[in-house]
Amino acid sequence: MNSSVGGVLLRSARLVGTPGEPVDLLVEDGIVTAAGEGLEPGSARTVDLGGRWVSPGLWDSHVHMGQWALMRQRLDLSSATSAAGAAALVAGRLLSMPPTAGQPLIGYGFQDGLWPDAPTRELLDAVGPDVPVVLVSKDLHAAWLNTKALALHGHADHPTGVLREQAAFDVNARISSVPDEHLDGWVGEAVDAAAARGVVGIVDLEMTLSLDRWAHRVAGGIRGLRVRAGVYPHDLDAVIARGLRTGDVIEGTEGLVTMGPFKVITDGSLNTRTAYCHAPYPGLDDAPEGRGICTVDRGRLVDYLRRASTAGLVPAVHAIGDAANTLALDAFEEVGCGGSIEHAQLVDEADFGRFARLGVIASVQPEHAMDDRDVADRYWPGRTHRAFAFGSLVAAGAEVRLGSDAPVAQLDPWVSMAAAVSRARDGRSPWHPEQRVLASVALAASTDGRTMLRPGSVADLVVTELDPLRADDHQLRDFAVSATMLGGRWTHSTLDGDTTVQG
Numbered sequence: 056m057n058s059s060v061g062g063v064l065l066r067s068a069r070l071v072g073t074p075g076e077p078v079d080l081l082v083e084d085g086i087v088t089a090a091g092e093g094l095e096p097g098s099a100r101t102v103d104l105g106g107r108w109v110s111p112g113l114w115d116s117h118v119h120m121g122q123w124a125l126m127r128q129r130l131d132l133s134s135a136t137s138a139a140g141a142a143a144l145v146a147g148r149l150l151s152m153p154p155t156a157g158q159p160l161i162g163y164g165f166q167d168g169l170w171p172d173a174p175t176r177e178l179l180d181a182v183g184p185d186v187p188v189v190l191v192s193k194d195l196h197a198a199w200l201n202t203k204a205l206a207l208h209g210h211a212d213h214p215t216g217v218l219r220e221q222a223a224f225d226v227n228a229r230i231s232s233v234p235d236e237h238l239d240g241w242v243g244e245a246v247d248a249a250a251a252r253g254v255v256g257i258v259d260l261e262m263t264l265s266l267d268r269w270a271h272r273v274a275g276g277i278r279g280l281r282v283r284a285g286v287y288p289h290d291l292d293a294v295i296a297r298g299l300r301t302g303d304v305i306e307g308t309e310g311l312v313t314m315g316p317f318k319v320i321t322d323g324s325l326n327t328r329t330a331y332c333h334a335p336y337p338g339l340d341d342a343p344e345g346r347g348i349c350t351v352d353r354g355r356l357v358d359y360l361r362r363a364s365t366a367g368l369v370p371a372v373h374a375i376g377d378a379a380n381t382l383a384l385d386a387f388e389e390v391g392c393g394g395s396i397e398h399a400q401l402v403d404e405a406d407f408g409r410f411a412r413l414g415v416i417a418s419v420q421p422e423h424a425m426d427d428r429d430v431a432d433r434y435w436p437g438r439t440h441r442a443f444a445f446g447s448l449v450a451a452g453a454e455v456r457l458g459s460d461a462p463v464a465q466l467d468p469w470v471s472m473a474a475a476v477s478r479a480r481d482g483r484s485p486w487h488p489e490q491r492v493l494a495s496v497a498l499a500a501s502t503d504g505r506t507m508l509r510p511g512s513v514a515d516l517v518v519t520e521l522d523p524l525r526a527d528d529h530q531l532r533d534f535a536v537s538a539t540m541l542g543g544r545w546t547h548s549t550l551d552g553d554t555t556v557q558g
Contacts (some may be wrong), residue, residue: 064096066103071110082514085543111505112255112515113468117458124241126462130162138174146182159187168326168430176216196324198223246279250546253517256281264290269312278558279546283315300367316371317363322379330376356386370394377401411452421474422464446490457500469534472497477528514543
């Protein structure tokens with residue numbers, strides 16, 4: 056992880072969040088050792104930043120890295136505004152790029168919550184009867200299959216072909232099982248793409264334990280990010296048996312991979328109408344699951360949190376609906392441990408203050424608000440003033456972290472910041488603008504809580520052409536990143552001079 060002998064002196068760097076003229080930063084052995092005007096380079100290489108802006112490197116607090124890498128290879132369905140439109144995209148791909156004989160056609164990114172027509176197995180059969188077709192929803196909580204694929208995955212008698220929650224997760228796990236060399240190659244490409252956007256670290260919440268896989272990747276030369284790899288209930292015993300605690304460095308990873316949080320899912324998603332809510336979804340007042348799905352009851356959740364936290368694993372609880380968030384906060388309070396709630400999309404008014412009081416981080420994904428604003432207006436009517444309520448969380452004193460939930464949204468923290476700061480996209484007016492947050496808050500929530508670089512800081516940094524605290528949402532969405540440094544190594548650079556990218 057060390058930089059080359061003598062380190063590097065960054066001339067004329069404007070430090071984001073600090074007033075005054077540009078300064079020099081001296082980086083030695085992966086640490087910022089000095090900051091000031093007119094520093095002498097000694098044996099350090101000198102790189103002139105020409106007054107560019109420098110801030111701590113970016114983190115994405117919620118990623119499914121294997122899924123993100125896979126989705127980058129699949130048929131993109133995000134433009135489909137109807138089931139028929141999605142089927143037409145499938146038909147076009149089968150004509151232009153048919154899969155190898157016996158292999159499925161896999162698509163990703165459909166959102167059926169606002170479609171005027173229903174997705175059915177027959178619709179996919181009409182365009183691809185002889186090829187297994189599996190389409191994964193944007194939120195990963197649903198999968199739409201044709202008859203041939205349903206038979207292959209044990210659901211031959213399913214009436215619609217649209218599987219939800221665990222059934223969809225199981226199918227997605229099967230289609231995601233590819234040779235390690237293929238997946239690792241695609242992950243390497245995704246890591247490089249993230250570094251090019253200024254990212255230095257991710258919290259990887261892949262549903263299969265990825266610690267050893269990441270160690271293998273680092274040994275194979277994928278060294279462009281720090282990774283905190285999470286664990287789910289089905290692997291909890293194995294991690295505890297290894298004596299791993301959140302924050303522990305995984306051997307053989309050059310300090311890049313650490314044990315991440317313990318993740319548990321308590322409900323579904325908004326688009327599938329399975330997020331667990333206090334009030335029923337419109338038209339589902341008397342339906343058995345009209346308020347969504349609670350996948351873990353309070354007693355079991357308390358047991359999970361107590362077991363994990365006692366073993367030194369910090370809990371991260373998936374909760375989207377307001378009832379799920381109340382359930383999660385109740386469990387945190389009963390156990391007396393901290394952790395995070397992942398998503399926190401709909402929060403009861405009485406619960407905002409509990410995040411701060413209980414020391415529970417709100418790990419949120421602002422771009423989801425832009426993706427789902429119309430779905431929320433339809434399925435959470437009268438409640439959207441407390442949906443994706445980042446402003447209310449910050450005002451209540453909660454610690455907030457931003458992420459993408461890639462592949463649900465793209466792994467690009469600048470996009471997350473733009474959504475948090477503007478609450479707008481595609482030329483539309485801001486959605487609940489009272490829930491916007493300051494640019495300084497969004498940046499700190501995207502840099503692992505580091506607000507500025509100073510002597511003693513780890514040299515994880517990003518160099519940009521503009522000041523991110525003064526950029527508007529349009530500029531942030533296409534923000535120019537000049538260079539990214541990880542522990543004193545350049546992982547991305549368009550700068551002139553000695554800035555060789557080292558992985």
